[in-house]
Amino acid sequence: MNVLPADPVMADYERTRAVFDWRRERSRLAELPDGGVNMGYECVDRHLREGHGEHVALRCVARDGSVRPVTYARLAQDSSRFAHLLDALGVGPGERVFTLLGRRYELFTTVLGTLRAGRVVCPLFTAFGPEPIALRMELGDATVLVTTRESYERKVAPIRSRLPRLRHVLLLDLDGDPPADTLALPALTASAPKTYDVGPTASADLALLHFTSGTTGTPKGAMHVHEAVLAHRVTAACALDLREGDVFWCTADPGWVTGMSYGVVAPLALGVTTVVDEGDFGPARWYGILSDQHVTVWYTAPTALRMLMRAAPRDGALPTERYDLSSLRFAASVGEPLNPEVVHWGRRALGLPVHDTWWQTETGAIMIANFAADPVRPGSMGRPVPGVEAAVLACGEDGRAAIDEGHVRLLRQPGAQGELALRAGWPSMFRGYLHEPRRYESCFADGWYLTGDLVSRDADGWFWFVGRADDVIKSAGHLIGPFEVESALMEHPAVAEAGVIGRPDPLAGAIVKAFVLLRPDVHAGAELRRELHAFGRRRLGPAVAPREIEFVEDLPHTRSGKVMRRLLRARELGLPEGDVSTLETREPSGTPDTTAKGS
Numbered sequence: 112m113n114v115l116p117a118d119p120v121m122a123d124y125e126r127t128r129a130v131f132d133w134r135r136e137r138s139r140l141a142e143l144p145d146g147g148v149n150m151g152y153e154c155v156d157r158h159l160r161e162g163h164g165e166h167v168a169l170r171c172v173a174r175d176g177s178v179r180p181v182t183y184a185r186l187a188q189d190s191s192r193f194a195h196l197l198d199a200l201g202v203g204p205g206e207r208v209f210t211l212l213g214r215r216y217e218l219f220t221t222v223l224g225t226l227r228a229g230r231v232v233c234p235l236f237t238a239f240g241p242e243p244i245a246l247r248m249e250l251g252d253a254t255v256l257v258t259t260r261e262s263y264e265r266k267v268a269p270i271r272s273r274l275p276r277l278r279h280v281l282l283l284d285l286d287g288d289p290p291a292d293t294l295a296l297p298a299l300t301a302s303a304p305k306t307y308d309v310g311p312t313a314s315a316d317l318a319l320l321h322f323t324s325g326t327t328g329t330p331k332g333a334m335h336v337h338e339a340v341l342a343h344r345v346t347a348a349c350a351l352d353l354r355e356g357d358v359f360w361c362t363a364d365p366g367w368v369t370g371m372s373y374g375v376v377a378p379l380a381l382g383v384t385t386v387v388d389e390g391d392f393g394p395a396r397w398y399g400i401l402s403d404q405h406v407t408v409w410y411t412a413p414t415a416l417r418m419l420m421r422a423a424p425r426d427g428a429l430p431t432e433r434y435d436l437s438s439l440r441f442a443a444s445v446g447e448p449l450n451p452e453v454v455h456w457g458r459r460a461l462g463l464p465v466h467d468t469w470w471q472t473e474t475g476a477i478m479i480a481n482f483a484a485d486p487v488r489p490g491s492m493g494r495p496v497p498g499v500e501a502a503v504l505a506c507g508e509d510g511r512a513a514i515d516e517g518h519v520r521l522l523r524q525p526g527a528q529g530e531l532a533l534r535a536g537w538p539s540m541f542r543g544y545l546h547e548p549r550r551y552e553s554c555f556a557d558g559w560y561l562t563g564d565l566v567s568r569d570a571d572g573w574f575w576f577v578g579r580a581d582d583v584i585k586s587a588g589h590l591i592g593p594f595e596v597e598s599a600l601m602e603h604p605a606v607a608e609a610g611v612i613g614r615p616d617p618l619a620g621a622i623v624k625a626f627v628l629l630r631p632d633v634h635a636g637a638e639l640r641r642e643l644h645a646f647g648r649r650r651l652g653p654a655v656a657p658r659e660i661e662f663v664e665d666l667p668h669t670r671s672g673k674v675m676r677r678l679l680r681a682r683e684l685g686l687p688e689g690d691v692s693t694l695e696t697r698e699p700s701g702t703p704d705t706t707a708k709g710s
């Protein structure tokens with residue numbers, strides 16, 4: 112197997128950073144005959160070539176608890192079949208294959224088949240409603256969609272007419288005739304050849320497209336290339352402590368970047384065994400999986416851990432007393448702040464602390480982490496991974512890094528707060544926002560990538576999360592763009608305007624709250640509120656729809672007509688209103704300008 116030598120990374124952080132070299136790590140990848148790198152090849156073909164085909168790649172745990180082991184050889188065969196199907200359907204290189212699938216075996220064969228065939232994977236979240244799905248498929252030029260019959264009929268069929276470029280819908284289900292304009296995937300792949308030769312792939316060819324949300328405008332399609340696999344490997348080894356022989360479990364949904372980078376690519380690239388749980392969250396189920404599957408390394412989310420923490424039984428028994436968690440060696444989380452209480456609970460309840468890691472859709476891989484060899488600093492995101500340089504930049508009045516004639520200013524004094532920036536150039540750095548070059552360029556200054564997160568760094572170089580510089584909402588680890596929610600609500604005939612914020616929540620971090628201004632003559636009552644809730648859920652899906660709706664007489668605007676969410680948030684929390692010099696003082700006349708773009 113090809114796990115990084117654990118020694119230098121685990122034993123001595125400073126020394127590892129000093130000697131680390133991306134070029135040397137690059138030389139560990141299997142070079143294709145044309146000199147390129149293919150993410151799918153790294154995950155599958157190389158293990159067969161190196162004689163590890165019979166190693167178990169996946170342990171798929173069905174809803175009923177039955178377990179199906181899948182070897183790397185089998186994964187190679189089934190993903191080969193899918194790759195051949197793309198060829199047979201005439202899907203061209205670089206075209207986008209969208210998935211609307213939960214954690215299940217076919218997700219892996221679709222993703223790996225697509226990558227090996229040099230096409231681009233774009234995963235969607237199954238808890239999205241038709242509107243976010245339509246928007247992302249339109250923006251992402253979807254050619255192929257792989258999903259289930261149920262998801263198709265409920266969420267895609269109603270919006271199919273908006274997707275003229277969608278040529279093939281492939282459904283996993285075997286039963287019955289496929290609905291009109293869809294194809295049954297199993298029938299098509301059954302007779303396809305079981306081997307596939309990965310063709311020429313340049314390291315910088317597009318491999319993954321991940322949509323993420325900004326404060327304004329449409330979702331952003333972050334473009335990731337094949338050589339990102341280099342960062343997946345390195346970070347999984349050094350930040351998640353993954354080693355040969357491990358059984359890894361990443362609980363993230365494959366519709367988001369964590370579920371793809373660490374649920375699929377990283378563990379397979381390192382040749383370990385990955386648990387794929389097809390069921391839903393539940394304390395008994397999750398502890399059962401940790402125990403029965405002998406999970407050694409676990410990557411999950413703070414919200415899930417807080418839910419486990421809350422689910423403590425009345426008799427006070429610890430999970431370690433009820434379940435055999437003795438295989439578990441390392442636990443880590445990502446996506447939202449990990450409160451120190453959870454780290455302490457982990458020590459007590461699981462027998463080990465939870466290690467916070469920080470990254471983003473745009474960074475493609477873990478950038479900052481608490482490493483296995485260091486004592487965890489509860490509440491800190493940790494330190495940059497080897498090969499990544501991070502800095503705190505001085506901010507201007509808008510709360511973002513101040514750029515003066517193209518230059519930024521680094522804050523070096525311990526504790527100073529500013530915008531987190533990363534020196535551009537690590538292998539999994541996004542290479543663009545699809546069709547939005549200017550939006551991409553505006554993320555960089557003076558050789559730094561500006562993350563949009565506010566942080567401080569202590570005297571020892573550990574980073575501490577302060578908050579986001581923008582208005583996006585983190586709810587249960589999912590990034591939600593307020594603009595997308597506001598736009599959907601404003602399509603309801605009763606709504607004149609909406610302002611959407613994240614209201615702090617002890618479990619989910621934040622919940623989506625909408626302040627709604629109704630059209631004149633519309634009565635604000637409980638029935639309308641219920642209707643708007645249902646309308647939101649139908650359009651946006653349960654993960655994105657507002658959980659709270661408050662009717663208001665007026666919404667605060669900037670002079671350019673944009674809703675001041677910052678002020679809504681301050682008023683909601685009873686905080687000082689801060690700088691209101693841009694506040695519109697007159698009644699807004701007409702529709703506000705919601706077309707502005709930005710991040």
Ligand code: PRX
Pocket residue numbers: 323368369444445446447448449467468469470471472473492562563564576578579585588589590
């Ligand atoms: O605000 C930070 C928060 O999640 C954002 C990135 O979200 P997304 O692109 O959906 O990727 C999530 C998973 C990689 C960041 O800008 N975030 C991520 N990790 C942490 C965090 N906030 C606090 N602590 C973290 N460890």
